[in-house]
Amino acid sequence: MITWQKVGFFYVLLMSLGLMFSCGNPENKTANPETPIVPLPKKLLPEQKFVSILADFHMVEAVVSQLGVRDSLSKIQRFERYEYNVFRRQGVDSTTYHANYRYYMSHNDKAKELLKALLDTLKMREKKGVLE
Numbered sequence: 001m002i003t004w005q006k007v008g009f010f011y012v013l014l015m016s017l018g019l020m021f022s023c024g025n026p027e028n029k030t031a032n033p034e035t036p037i038v039p040l041p042k043k044l045l046p047e048q049k050f051v052s053i054l055a056d057f058h059m060v061e062a063v064v065s066q067l068g069v070r071d072s073l074s075k076i077q078r079f080e081r082y083e084y085n086v087f088r089r090q091g092v093d094s095t096t097y098h099a100n101y102r103y104y105m106s107h108n109d110k111a112k113e114l115l116k117a118l119l120d121t122l123k124m125r126e127k128k129g130v131l132e
Contacts, residue, residue, distance in 0.1 A: 038106040041099035055121045056086045
């Protein structure tokens with residue numbers, strides 16, 4: 001069973017990754033703060049679709065962490081198998097997802113909005129019994 005403690009852990013993990021990607025180039029101090037760090041992806045996913053994919057990945061990570069597999073390589077292989085299924089089900093390839101992740105997380109305000117939406121999505125899924 002997935003608990004909110006585990007979901008909270010993954011939320012904090014995602015926030016820290018988002019902050020890590022949102023940091024600008026420290027050597028380029030003359031850059032305009034309004035200029036995005038990461039260019040617009042060729043195929044920009046709608047925010048709701050992106051949040052749905054993030055929620056799927058959080059659920060996958062929670063499942064993999066509870067499998068009782070001690071070997072890190074086995075966990076990675078299982079995660080990759082689940083990851084492939086998420087991409088296939090969502091109709092998105094990994095390149096598009098990663099380009100969108102970098103883009104959305106490079107904009108602090110947008111990243112905060114998306115992470116709040118992610119938390120709301122996970123709460124809604126829990127109420128529907130999807131997280132169990």
